Each structure stands twice: as structure tokens, then as C-alpha cells.
Ligand code: FES
């Protein structure tokens with residue numbers, strides 16, 4: 001390639017209609033202009049740089065993109081940022097302590113070798129975290145845990161150690 | 177003394193970062209003002225392109241460039257044939273962007289680069305391609321018949337390769353046989369479906385004239401070589417980084433997928449970073465797949481059940497292109513006799529072109545198909561001779577004393593003779609028999625049958641040639657300031673825990689904590705000798721290379737420390753991050769040893785003072801760095817395996833089949849496996865669990881459904897049934913450790929082991945369960961409810 005080429009100029013932005021959104025993300029109030037069709041997953045990842053939320057299918061099946069919206073586990077790939085206006089969103093980045101100390105669910109995953117590539121892991125953990133935050137008692141039978149996990153695909157672990165991690169997390173959090 | 181790290185269940189170094197959401201995958205790399213690529217893909221399996229109109233797309237606001245085969249310059253060529261082989265008479269590889277013809281649904285025809293992916297997709301939808309659809313044949317058995325539409329005009333009967341291998345004298349064996357069984361088995365098309373789809377990003381630095389490519393690849397070094405040669409750049413001006421990668425399972429060993437060339441090209445041409453993040457549908461229709469094979473396998477046996485000969489003829493679907501050569505079929509053909517003596521083998525395959533996306537290795541790489549064929553045939557032989565399924569295997573397994581066990585005439589995927597190196601096959605069989613409670617199972621089966629329950633027991637053995645060459649390297653350096661150890665190798669990691677197992681190997685040699693060993697791989701600027709992560713080879717090939725290297729650094733460290741401590745080298749021991757005079761409390765930290773081994777001019781910290789030219793300990797009777805010596809505590813070394821090491825195992829399951837719903841429930845799943853010495857049993861178990869789950873997917877659920885037109889009907893996770901936690905049972909893993917005699921660490925690979933036997937186990941178990949209903953045999957996976965229903969219907973139930 002030649003270095004004598006003229007520098008090219010491109011449009012910097014799309015001509016998509018935009019709107020103002022204001023939402024709380026991990027405790028911080030965010031006010032931005034965003035494209036009306038922007039997915040919440042893209043907004044979190046690329047507008048806010050919170051790339052811990054992953055995207056594995058963009059059609060609501062794999063659960064990689066799970067975040068909490070107003071405390072409930074939700075698919076950020078099936079949510080437009082416009083729909084999240086006025087909500088409170090929690091992502092994986094909010095779980096560990098400031099100093100990096102792992103949240104007990106994260107700790108349980110580490111001890112149990114419940115992750116390999118780590119791509120499904122944030123979504124998996126946010127789903128479990130959401131469930132643990134509900135007041136109803138946890139069903140920690142094998143079947144109960146598997147049902148809890150049944151919205152998240154993992155291609156690496158065969159789930160065996162994730163089931164163990166949920167049990168361990170319940171122990172660490174005094175939920176057994 | 178520190179305790180030995182090799183063999184310990186150590187938590188992984190990489191986990192905290194991944195758990196906090198701080199992993200960095202390709203799409204997470206912060207790039208300044210990146211542009212985004214989207215593709216126009218063929219909706220036809222086979223068609224001629226009459227015209228492509230890109231005018232509207234080019235005018236679309238936010239679009240930077242639109243590419244077709246006409247404006248990609250030197251890239252408008254067939255991509256490399258990676259593994260040539262004489263059996264391929266008409267090898268074809270695809271072009272980055274189609275020229276003239278398209279060969280599968282999903283083939284890239286045009287690429288749009290725009291300010292974001294949304295706009296790029298809008299513009300892609302504005303591109304008009306005028307196609308003349310052509311006739312297709314998707315069924316491989318029909319595709320090889322005369323008169324079937326051809327995928328490539330120069331490949332008669334759609335045969336891409338034809339290969340025969342012979343070991344011993346199979347004709348004589350069949351002439352002498354007292355019993356012959358012959359079956360047809362089929363394994364269906366599937367896909368690796370890593371949770372992170374494929375992804376590539378590239379940046380061209382105008383000042384340094386350097387290209388940096390982030391690619392979720394299993395083969396960064398090989399990719400760099402390919403990019404440099406195709407883009408006509410100096411190899412040193414191309415840096416390929418595989419950052420965190422969300423699973424690969426073989427799909428990401430294949431290079432090039434078109435985007436891997438086109439994205440770097442666009443970044444260079446446009447002078448802006450460009451990225452392409454494959455979406456799930458694209459992963460289904462555009463990324464490599466594997467598995468379809470149809471085997472006709474025959475066993476020649478004596479009355480005693482001893483198998484004296486095997487003939488297998490199989491068709492292997494290679495898709496529309498064959499860039500990875502015959503690797504998958506060759507691995508299948510050379511694994512066909514499994515763990516059994518069977519001294520006489522004839523195995524033939526035809527690789528068949530179909531108008532579908534290319535077939536390249538997916539975890540297992542032909543082994544699941546071969547295992548399904550031989551294991552189903554062994555079950556059938558047992559039934560024919562009225563011998564128990566365990567017993568027939570016992571009579572044929574290679575004995576412990578018979579190793580090494582060569583199969584003359586069979587060449588493995590590394591071009592070397594198949595030689596099974598070691599194992600305790602009989603012991604594995606006894607273990608699974610006990611763990612499944614096989615002795616009492618028939619009674620249990622009988623008992624519940626009265627309640628209308630149908631229980632079945634299945635088992636299958638597998639062998640796996642692992643740890644293929646050509647070689648890998650290791651580089652180890654003790655850092656002078658922190659005393660931490662930096663390790664490099666030429667692989668990339670997709671979740672297998674390299675950073676921890678390699679750290680364990682090094683920790684033992686240098687007496688440091690595994691947490692203080694920092695493994696950096698997947699970056700060609702960090703280390704660029706080596707090949708790739710594939711064929712369950714990381715622990716074997718890189719593991720041994722790193723071990724050898726760490727041994728050298730250990731010697732250097734001891735020698736330098738002996739000098740500093742004025743002791744005999746033989747009296748120095750390394751532990752707790754320091755060099756000690758044995759039996760004393762005199763020690764020097766490794767950081768200080770490393771610093772002292774590097775003659776310095778400037779005293780930038782306390783330790784450095786000791787290494788400066790005027791320090792008492794420095795050399796004053798000659799050059800500060802002795803002739804022939806290198807500074808620091810550092811070394812590189814390489815390991816090249818003499819041939820594959822053969823891991824093996826036996827899996828068993830207890831299932832319940834519901835004859836009303838035609839569903840299969842796995843009540844118990846057991847794996848006995850042997851991958852030689854285990855570096856980290858926790859990680860080994862994780863690999864096996866994941867493999868079994870993938871295997872269960874392939875055994876019961878996962879099947880790519882190509883319509884007769886060649887369209888993939890289930891290119892999404894709604895219709896392609898990948899198991900959730902609710903579909904996978906608890907998996908019990910039991911270890912045997914027979915050290916491989918072939919390498920210093922005595923290790924064998926384990927990455928693919930888990931998935932190989934599962935299809936055969938499930939089919940064996942379902943068949944067993946439904947035997948009282950006369951349902952017959954199950955010789956195809958995935959074994960779906962409709963297949964069970966059809967079998968029961970045939971039996972008049
Ligand atoms: S990415 Fe949202 S569910 Fe898969």
C-alpha cells in the first residue's frame with residue numbers, strides 16, 4: 001500500500017433519528033443522546049465502555065447479555081436503550097468490590113472452576129445474582145439449580161461446575 | 177520445600193478478570209473511531225451471479241466503502257489450500273468475495289463498511305445481486321451418483337478426495353472369518369457454536385506502516401504468515417493478537433474466513449480501524465462446520481468374538497470447499513479400529529463436495545464419527561455372538577503389555593504412522609463396569625419394566641491421537657524487578673486455562689507460586705515461533721516446550737545464585753521465590769538473582785545497585801558479560817513430538833426412554849478417561865465435562881437442517897437445539913493416569929476427549945432400553961424423538 005494516498009473523509013455519524021435517554025447504570029446517572037434503534041447491549045458496551053456484558057446471539061436465547069433492569073434479570077440484546085429510559089441498570093462490573101474483591105457468586109465460580117472461556121459468565125452470574133436477590137427461598141436441588149440456569153447457554157463447561165458454584169454461592173451468602 | 181504444583185487442583189489465574197467482566201474479547205478492544213463491516217451473503221446454495229448493483233449502498237449516509245470482487249485487488253483470488261494431500265484431485269477453496277458463482281447459502285458476495293453496524297446492515301440490504309440459481313444435491317449419497325448436479329464442474333461425481341489405507345491383510349482375515357457383521361451408520365452435520373462468534377478488528381498505522389489485527393483465532397502465528405503473504409507485507413509489520421476468545425472448538429482454527437482478510441485490507445485502504453463482529457446467524461451459515469459422515473463398516477470375527485479384520489468405507493461431507501484438506505476424514509479413518517487389536521484393516525473414504533459451507537475440524541475432528549462406527553459395530557457383533565457388550569470388548573482390547581501398538585500402513589493426520597503408545601484399557605473397562613453397576617443392571621431393568629419404564633445401559637470406548645506436531649516453543653524469563661516469571665508460547669487460548677497449567681509447570685522448576693507466573697500467548701509480537709491451538713495439543717507440545725525451557729532457566733538461576741551465595745550449585749535449592757543454600761537460612765530472592773545476572777550501568781533501585789559496574793560482586797576481570805553468555809535469567813526452547821500420544825477412555829450411561837413421548841433421559845453418565853499425567857485435574861475435568869455436554873448435544877439434539885435447496889433451516893439458537901443446564905446430567909469423571917512414554921512430562925491431550933464417545937454411548941443405551949419393544953437398532957445421531965417413534969412404529973408399537 002502506498003503512503004502517498006490522500007487521506008479519505010467519511011461521514012462520522014449515521015443519520016439515524018436520536019433521542020435523549022437518562023438512566024442509572026451501576027448507580028450512576030447517565031444522560032446521553034442515542035439512536036432510537038440502539039440496543040441496550042450496544043449502548044452499555046460501546047457508548048459506556050461496559051464491555052463485561054457480552055452478546056452471544058442477539059435473539060434472546062443465550063443469556064450472555066443478561067443485566068438487571070430495576071433489579072430483575074433481563075436480556076439487554078432484546079431491549080432498546082430507549083426502553084431502558086428511566087430505569088436502573090446493573091451490569092457485571094458492579095458486582096465486585098471497588099478494590100476488586102470478588103462478589104461471593106464470583107468467588108464461588110472461581111473455586112468451582114465454573115468458567116472456561118468466560119464469555120457466558122457475566123450473563124450467567126447476573127441471572128443468578130438476580131435470582132438470589134429475590135426474597136423467595138432458593139431451590140438448591142440439582143433440578144432447582146438447573147432450572148435457575150435454564151436461560152443461559154454455556155458451550156464450555158457442561159454446566160456441572162456451574163451447578164456446584166450456585167450451591168457454593170448459596171453457602172457463602174448464607175442462603176442454605 | 178514448596179509442594180509440587182504439577183498435578184494440583186489450582187484455581188485459575190485468569191478467572192478474576194473474566195469474572196469481573198474485565199475480559200477483553202475482540203469486540204471489547206477500544207479502537208479510535210472504528211468503522212464496521214457487514215456482508216451481503218448468497219441466499220442460494222449454487223447460483224451464477226449475473227450482476228451486482230452497489231450504487232444505492234454507496235450513496236447511503238454513513239457508508240465508507242462497498243467492496244465486491246472487483247475492487248479488492250490482490251485479494252480476488254482463491255484462498256490458500258492449507259493442507260495439501262495427494263488424494264485430492266480437484267481441491268477448491270473459496271474466494272473472499274464471490275466472483276461469478278456462489279457455492280453455498282451464506283457465502284460472502286459483498287462487504288459494506290460504515291460508521292456502525294446498523295448502518296452497514298442497512299446499506300448491505302440496498303445491494304442488488306441478480307442470481308441464476310442452479311440445481312443442487314445436498315444428500316452426499318446421491319451427490320456421488322452419476323448425473324447429480326456438480327458443485328465444481330471439474331470434480332466428477334462431486335468427489336473431492338478419495339483415499340484408501342490398509343494395515344495387515346484384511347482380505348485374508350475376511351476369508352478366514354467365522355462371523356461377519358456389517359452396518360451402516362450416520363453422523364449428522366453440526367457446528368461448534370462457540371458462545372463468542374468469530375470476530376476480527378484491524379488497524380493500520382500509517383507512520384510505522386504496521387498492521388495490527390485482533391482476531392479470535394486459534395492460530396495467530398499461522399494467521400500472521402498468511403496475512404503477510406497475501407497482503408504483501410513484511411511479516412514483521414503484521415501483528416496478530418488473539419485476545420480473550422470465547423470458545424473455539426476448532427471452528428477458529430480455520431483460516432481464512434473471508435472477513436479475516438477483508439477487514440485488514442479495508443483498514444489499510446481506508447486508514448481507519450475496521451471491525452467485523454460476526455452475528456449468530458452468520459456463525460451458523462458462514463463459519464466452518466463438521467460431522468456428516470456415512471460409514472459402511474464390517475467386522476470379521478472368530479466364534480470367540482476376537483475381531484480379526486475390519487473394513488470401512490465412508491463418505492465424508494466436506495462442504496463446497498476443502499481448504500483444510502482431508503484432515504477430518506483422515507483422522508476418522510485412522511481412528512477406526514479404536515482401542516482394539518484388530519490387526520487387519522482396510523479403510524476407504526470419499527470426501528464429497530456439497531453446496532454447503534466448508535467443513536473443517538470441530539472438536540473431535542472425525543473421531544466421534546469413527547467411534548460411532550466401530551462401537552456400534554462392536555455392539556452388533558456382541559449381540560450376534562450372544563456375548564455381553566463388556567465381554568466382547570474385553571476380548572479385543574489391546575493389553576497393557578502390548579504397547580507400543582503400531583498400525584502399520586495407517587498414517588495419522590501428522591503424516592506419521594499410527595502407534596498407540598500406552599494405556600490400561602482393561603482396567604478402564606473394569607472401572608466402568610463397576611461404576612455403572614452393570615452386574616445388577618439387567619435385574620433392575622427387568623424390575624421396572626413391569627411399571628412401564630424402559631431403562632438402558634450404554635457404553636463406548638474411544639482413543640484419541642493427541643499432541644500433534646510439528647512443534648511449539650516456550651520462552652521463560654524471570655523479571656529482574658518483581659521476580660515474577662514471564663512465559664510465552666505460540667498458542668492462543670479459548671478457555672482451556674493455559675495460563676494456569678503452564679504456570680504450574682514453570683512454578684515447579686523455579687520454585688515460585690503459579691500466581692507469580694504470567695503467561696502471555698496469542699500475540700505475535702510477544703512470541704512468534706509455533707503453530708496453533710488444535711488437536712488437543714497445547715499441554716503436550718507447548719507444555720513440554722515450556723518445561724524444557726524452564727529447566728534451562730532453573731540451571732541458569734542456580735548457577736548465578738551459587739555465585740552470589742558463594743555456595744556449590746549442587747547445594748542450591750529454589751523455593752518460595754528465592755534461591756536457598758540447602759539446609760540453611762541463607763537465600764537470595766529470584767528478583768535479585770535476575771538483576772545481578774544483567775550487568776547494569778544505572779542503579780535505578782536497590783537491587784540494581786548490586787549489578788552496576790562498580791559493585792563489588794560485578795565481574796572486574798574481563799567484559800562484564802562473559803563471552804558467550806546472555807544477560808538475565810531467560811531461555812527459549814522447543815518441543816517437537818516424535819508422534820501423537822494416544823489418550824483413551826470409556827464412557828457409560830444409564831438412560832430411561834419414554835416410549836410414549838419418545839424422549840431420552842440420561843440418569844447417570846460416567847467417564848473413565850486417561851490423558852497421562854494430569855497437570856491440573858480440575859481443568860482436565862472441566863474439559864471432559866464440556867466435551868461430554870457437546871457430545872450429548874450431538875447425540876440427542878444438535879443437527880443442522882439443510883433443506884433440499886441447501887438453505888439452512890435452523891440457523892439460530894431457537895431452532896438449533898443446544899443443551900441448556902436442564903438437558904445435561906451430572907457427569908462423573910474418573911481418572912486413570914498412564915504416563916505417556918513419549919514426552920518428558922508424560923502427558924497426553926484432553927481437549928477433545930469428552931465429546932468423542934457420547935453418540936455411541938447414547939445409541940447403545942437407547943437400543944438396550946427399547947430392546948424388549950423390538951425397536952431394533954439405532955445407527956444415526958442425533959437420535960431424535962422422531963427416530964425413536966419411527967422405530968417403535970416399525971416394531972408395531
Ligand atoms: S445475546 Fe442476548 S440472549 Fe443472546
Ligand code: FES
Nearest residue numbers: 116120154155156
Ligand atoms: S465458559 Fe465458555 S461459554 Fe461458558
